[in-house]
Amino acid sequence: MATPQDLQDLIRLFTVGRKIPMMQAMAQIKALQAVELRSIKQIAESALETVQSAIKDEKTAKSLQNACKAALKREASSGTKRGAPSSPAHPAKRAKNAFMNVPVEMTPQEFESSLELPIIMDEDKIRQTVVEMNRAPLVLAFAVELLRYTMPEQPPSSRLSLAQAVVSANSRSKAVSLGFQKGPSADEEGWGEGQPRVKVMGREVAVLKRGGYEWKGEENVGGDAAATSGGSAVTTESASAEKAQTQSPLSVAAPATPKPVWATSAPISLKDSKFIARAIHLSSPSERGTLMKSLFNAQPQLRSASHNAWAYRLRPSEGSMSNRPREESFDDGETGCGDLMLRIMREINAVDTLVVLTRWFGGTMLGPDRWRLMRNVVTSALTEQFRKSGAEVSLGGEAVWGLDLEAAKNKATVGGYGSGTKLHATTGVVGMQIHRPEAARGYLLKSIAMKDEATSSSPARRKSMHKTHKMREAEREEALGLLLGALRMLFDSWADDLDTAELDRRAWGWYCAVRPDVENGVAGWGSKGAVRLDSILDLRRPERK
Known part of the structure; x- marks a missing residue:
């Protein structure tokens, strides 16, 4: 009888060993299962005609059977069984296990904290700074900061992964145009078929949902429920009234008009700002005012709030020309x-x-964090509303990885083109490789430096200005912090005036305006150049008069 491990081994054989796209691999595996071939061993030991009845092509069927036989021989020679646990890794290596969504023995919060990037928002210092880097890490920096605004619900690890996916795709396109690479990309060959996609800096990238990955920033969830909602968590605000009615000795009297039942999120607070959302069934636009009035009467503390924003969606009215x-x-x-x-x-x-x-409002501007917090409470309230109504819903805003399709196709490095890393990594889904955030973060830090006399003076002068490795690391971190600070100030200035789609569209143009000048063609591939950070600040939205 076949086991789940047998299925995983088959998927690995097809996608990694035979380099077949996941969708095509699953179709062939399903065909094999239809003729009772459910494991590598069964395929290796069956008659070729049986394999061919599922695969249809004699040459492909024979090749598959030979691959299965070879896999069994390797297993026999190694003396291990497929799926058997290997010897435990050294403790220092366990935290870098690339096959996990989160490194072993780290909580999501610890994992995200380990990926924190430096940020320096000193405008005077930024204006005086010139950094030296090549174009790929500058794209990476632009994309990481852009995603704070266009996809604020994504944790830092996802932003780094998505940003590296953009760099990888752009670098491969450039390599093809220069003649370094030939043929269609993995994406063009269908390796990303069936996967959801997102757009970052105008380029679509295939992603993998990180099912069940929960992350939050520094905010406190549910801490001041009594002060903001009259409840402690996701709940319905008629619960206390219903309880009072049940316990009242006058409950035999004529029933009162039922109060509207609001689904309420847990309150979230950050830097003294507090957010909470409520959702309720609505039948017509005319009901909105009545429902909100009853809400304010039941929860009078809402009248003291800085903002009470609202939105509704209704089915098309009967007889409407529009659907x-x-x-x-x-x-x-x-x-x-x-x-x-x-x-x-x-x-x-x-x-x-x-x-x-x-x-x-707590008095401190939250930047893009406010988008994430607003999404969280609205999503929470809608989830509760759907739960009460019994409707099925698939919520958006899930954390995702950027898929490394070229690595899946070519067994390339995990970071893809431009990352410089040699680490292999996959997700928990067999055969689907991702851009690891650790690699993207490391690439940013090692690919930037302050442009000073040491980069342009004579060898004797450079020797006299020798810096230790620790000093250079600190300098790179400061340079990256100033670059990211300049980018954050740029995106902050436009965030309230542009929607996310327009912000994403403009980001590539802003990058092109400040990218380092290098030689055209092959000579400029990978070359470094100067980036004046004041040129980034000059792209900010002009102040209103």
């Missing part, structure tokens, strides 16, 4: 909040629903 849902939103001073709520509702196809998002 598009009716939508409306109001920011109440929280710029972009209404559009964000509508976007989340579209992602999960929520209709006949009103969402109210409340924020108490």
Whole structure:
């Protein structure tokens, strides 16, 4: 009888050993299972005609059977069984296990903290700084900071992975144009077929959902529930009223008009700002005012909030010429909040629903973190609303990895073109390789330096200015912090004026405006040049008069 391990071994044989795309591999495995060939051993020991009845092509069937026989011989010569646990790794190496979503013995919070990048927001110092780097890591830096604004729900590890996927794809395209590479890319050959995609700096990249990966930043979830919602977690605000009715000795009297039942998120607080969202069924636009009035009467503390933004989506009215849902939103001073709520509702196809998002401003600007926090509370409230109504929903905003399709095709390095790393890594899904965030972070740190006299003066002068390895590491970290600080100030200046799609579109143009000058053609491949950080600051949105 075949086991789950047999299936994993087959998938590995097809995708890694025979370099067959995952979708095609699964189709062939399904055909083999239909003729009762469910393991490498069964395929190796069966008659060729049986294998051919599933695969249809005699040459391919024979090649597959030979590959299975070779796999069995390797197993016999090594003296191990497939799926048997190997000897435990050295403790120092366990934390770098590349086959895990999160390194062994690290919580998601610890993992994300280990990937933290330096950031320096000193404008005077930024304006005085010139760094030296090549173009690929500058694209990486642009993409990492851009994703804080366009995909704020993604944890730092996902942003690094996605940014490296963009660098890898861009570098391969450049290599093809220069004649270093030939033939179609792995993506063009279908290695990313069936996988979801996201757009970063105008380029679509295939991604893999990190099912169940939960991460939060520095915010406190549920800490001040009593102060903000009258409850302690995701709940319905009629619960206390229902409980009071049950315990009241006057419960035999005529029932009162039922109160609206709101699904409520757990409150989230960060830097003294507090967010909470509520969702409720809505039948018509005219009900919105009545529902919100009843909410404020039941929760009078909401009147003191800085913002009470709302959004709703309704099914098309009967007899309407359009089949598009009716939508409306109001920011109440929280710029972009209404559009964000509508976007989340579209992602999960929520209709006949009103969402109210409340924020108490704590006095400190949160930057792109506010988008992530707003998404979290709105998603939480909608999840509870759907749970109560019994509807099925697949929420967006899941954490993802950037897939390394070239590595899957060629057994290339995990970082892809431009990363310089030789580490192999896959996800927990057999045969699907990803861009590891650790490699992307390391690439950023090692590929940048301050441009000073040591880079341009005579050998004797450079020798007199010799710096220790530790000093150079500190200098690189400072250079990267200043670069990322300049980029954050650039994106901050435009974030409230541009939607995420437009911000993504403009990012590539901004990169082109400040990228280092290098020679054209092959001579400039991988060459470094100067990047003046004040040129990045000059791209900021002009201040309003």
